[in-house]
Amino acid sequence: MKEELFNFVSIQLDRNGKTPLYVQLYDALREAILCGQLTEGYLLPPVRRLAAETGINAGTVVSAYRLLEKNGYIRAKRGSGFFVTDILVQSDEREDTREESTFLPHMTPVTDGIDLLSASPSPDYIRVTDFKRVINEVLDRDGGYAFGYQDGQGYYPLRQAMAGYLTKCGIRATADDVHTISGAQQGIDIVAKAVLSFGDYVLVERPTYAGAIGAFRSRGAKIIDAPMTEDGIDMDAVEDALRRFRPKLIYVMPNIQNPTGYSYSNAKKNRLLGLARRYQTLILEDDYISELDYSEDKLSPLKALDRDERVIYCKSFSKMFMPGLRLGFLVVPNRKRAHILAAKQQSDGSTAGLTQRAFDLYLRNGIWAKHSRSIYDVYRARHREMRALLEEHLPHTVTVYPARGGLTYWLKLPSGISAKRTAETLAERGVLVQEGSAFFVNMGLDRFLRVSFAAEEGDRLREGIRILGQIITKEMK
Template identity: 35%
Template sequence: MDKYFVDLENIDIAKYIKIAQHIKKLIDDNLIEDGEKLPSIRNLSKLLKVNNVTIVSAYKKLESEGYAIQKVGSGTYAKRKEIAVNLKKRYGEVVRKISSEEMKKYIDFSGEAACSDVFPISSFKDVINKVLDRDGMEALAYQEALGYEGLRKSIDEFFWDNKIGKDNILIVSGAQQGIDIASKALINVNDNVVVEKPTYGGALTVFKWRRSNIYEIELEKDGMDLNKLEKLAKKNKIRCVYIMSYFQNPTGISYSIEKKRRLLNMAEIYDFYIIEDDYLSELIYNNNEYVSFKSIDYNDRVIYIKSFSKIFLPGIRLGYMICPKIFKESIQNSKVNTDIATSSLMQRALDLYIKEGMWKEYINVLNKVYKDRYMFMKEYLFQLKEYIEFYSPGGGLHFYIKLKGTKVNCMNLFYRCKREGVLITPGIIFYKNPEEGLNYFRMGFSQVGEEEIKKGIDIIKHILEKD
């Protein structure tokens, strides 16, 4: 029992969190073995001189983070996460070793960015030349902290009907930077952050860096399970909720208008903020009306983040943020401290591209091309119906697939597919506890045409049939 002792004096965080952190370290350091029974609630509370509720909360936190399993009538048992963490690490190492030249040899279902073959590069070159002729060296100079004023005006006019105001828009280098900037301005150590389950791995990484307490709430067909979120909010002070409003990564799920309104109302009642990552709302194939959380945010509770990289050109690395007035100054300071300024030339080029109507034409082309691919992949995935289940999102750039009726997990499938010249994205990267994603994988269609989709799915089918 001595190894469980932890000094609870002179600390700034809740005692149950300190206890959970201590036990997690014991598990990670192999001082508590995988499957070892943890002390009873009564014995540990007596040792640490705290009440039983504190130990119950500590054990619940361990369980929520994948470090413990509760067995009814038996007690709580330690669970090591090394296997799952190593899976995630190995996947990352494999992907990083694939060069851009080697990538051309694969049927790439792992890509998320817009297909470069569709992008009108000659038109964009003309736009860049016009900007250089018009602005000269000024086009290459640093801009004010908020970003190029012309682009902020265009965003406000073309995307928000002049309802936001250019001074409330901050230009950033893509959604990942936006999430990082928002978290620095909003989240302190041990703040409670809620994410969808599963969710974008890059957001999980940012929130872990901030040393926040991350709670996952399962997704339903029309968004996060708000009943579970409300139960959590009644017992815990939530700082923010991170959501992807349209065609969520990885599930493809979009929020219903009813859930949008209820979540916004809950944010006001329970005093938390919503980080809205507007992922792929331009690519709606089922004619549903587009309504962002921010557009109905009457209580100023939403930090809105939009990237142009996924639908424009990933190398451009441009996006923007709109934040509540209470965080405006701290978010701007966070941006300046991060990288001073985003590419002036690309901001001016995008501004002109939007103003001259090219953006709207390009999005119309993308919708036509991707809708055709979406429908083709959706139909052809039924070739695998004996081995998989999948949800039809009605837009976006990917399908999230659950394995069934096979002993193959997503990592086995990833390695075997790679050997056959096919890349998929294993589900482990979308969960705080990677093991929970072993039966899932994501397949995107932005980088592949119909022939490649057919060939790639045939290869996957052959692999699953051999199991």
């Protein structure tokens, strides 16, 4: 529906759309201000008049005005109404009032100390010689074409190879469904960009991956969470949140969740899909580590059970393979393909052609299969060793969450022991761990730590855990 307002600003409100009317009105007015159609000092129409002219209720207009005021686009003057502010003068101030951005320490190389922080494989396991060979093969075969602008959706042969790989994991996908991305972090970011508008709700697990919280926040989304339990997210809390907030997106890690290490039962996976269908919402499944599932009965991706095109599947290989290569994949429902492609192109045009071509050969020549088997064996053994070290050195009052795979363990310290202080004391002793508060949307309990066995082994790993146990025991006294 189209409404003409204030002579020259036209406002389109879709009463049947999913975006709340007040957010639509906010977006339209904000756009008019940013484009200079409504300039500094312009007096906005009184609430009742605007409500009557647009056929919406006064409360909706008030909510839109409040949001504009909160974000500095308009200012209330007592007795007179709302005026457009000088946005150019205020833009710096507005930047300063944004929520603190999320820094991701696990993505920064650790150069000193015992590293129980990094959650990606040690550079020693990267098959540099194999990679040299495939790079040379690409250069001999494709020459300068490897360096030109690439298809924004990704190098077609690699998308075909990925579709084949995913089919083996139970996901029915063709090359057209697959989008190459520059790492899963970018995948989350472009999904947020493609799906969310300012003020939309996103539902996440509690705790959840800090990088996702940062990406959703950067889009102005409101994040709500539901607790993780041992067999997946608390479904009653999910249903309640869906009913009350109608989130546009649910972000989950159904297999080997970061940071808890928990995985969803198939019953919960199916129930989540059913709820997403009932409440017409999309799910973003982050599969960042399922190759490192050390159990016999292998987990199925949520996407493999998706009969209703509700799930955007995001695949990272960073935990297995050269995280610095910045490569990942999305499987996107047909109706969202154009949005995702546009967001990707606006983000970085395309993922580097040389990298995509090299990884394509890596997959096709069977090097990947060989590499992933050897990485799997190394980390399965270390996962067991780490569990034994934690049991040996930590007081029994520390809860070690029973991860069935991955590269980390999630720990809950006894009541009264601060995780923040423990992490700081550990750093002073030369041991780095991830303190848990980064994984919570709203400051969680100061009692969680995530410890990784990705980068250390043998004596150094033992020493790190020994010091951790010693510090917690001392704190308890």
